[in-house]
Amino acid sequence: MKLFNIYLREEIKGKFYKRFLNRRYYMRGQKGEIISNYLEADYKDKITWEGKIFIDNDVYLQAYGGIHFGDDVSIAKGVKILTFRYNFFERNVKNLERKFIPEPVFIGNGVMLGYNAIILPGVKIGDKSIIGAGSVIGKNIPPSCIVSGNPGKIIDYIN
Numbered sequence: 293m294k295l296f297n298i299y300l301r302e303e304i305k306g307k308f309y310k311r312f313l314n315r316r317y318y319m320r321g322q323k324g325e326i327i328s329n330y331l332e333a334d335y336k337d338k339i340t341w342e343g344k345i346f347i348d349n350d351v352y353l354q355a356y357g358g359i360h361f362g363d364d365v366s367i368a369k370g371v372k373i374l375t376f377r378y379n380f381f382e383r384n385v386k387n388l389e390r391k392f393i394p395e396p397v398f399i400g401n402g403v404m405l406g407y408n409a410i411i412l413p414g415v416k417i418g419d420k421s422i423i424g425a426g427s428v429i430g431k432n433i434p435p436s437c438i439v440s441g442n443p444g445k446i447i448d449y450i451n
Contacts, residue, residue: 338375341365342401357394357413362401368425370408373397377413400435420450 333339333353343363350370353359357375376392395414399405403417406425417423417433424440424447433439436450 347371356392358396360396360398362399362403362419364402365399366404368405368407368409371405371411372409373399373411375413406440422450 330349331347331351331353333355335355338355338358339353339361340359341361343365345361345365345367347367348369348371351367352372354372354374354376359373359375375397376394379391379393393413397411397413398416399411400417400419400421402420403423404421405411405423406427408425409423409427409429411417411423412428412430415429415432417429418435418437420436421433422438423429423433423444424438426442427440427444428442429439429444431444433444433446438447438450439445440447
């Protein structure tokens, strides 16, 4: 693919780069690169990665708490990754003064996230796991397993 041979010129905050080329989004860091057709991300400076990541269309990364990707991660269309919770339990303050609670998300090496999956704050997904389409993941996922459903349940383990 021609896109891999392009070296980027624009530096953002010392370690992130971006460039638009033929409607593709391309970020390159110290250890790898992100390739996507359309990527919507908040707090891009809190996204870290170790290797190549492919992200399909209409993916939303809300990285207020931080997102870390391992190597060789594949993210299908419509996936949403959220990294903060709203503090509902403080009763002595007004609604507008309540704070967000950041919780980082860690996605391991070789993980595949299926179409329209939702990853909730504070989740760690183990290496070589597969998350099925439409799954809602709210708990940690061990390595080498297949998860599907709402809430996400382990269906099988990969040998």
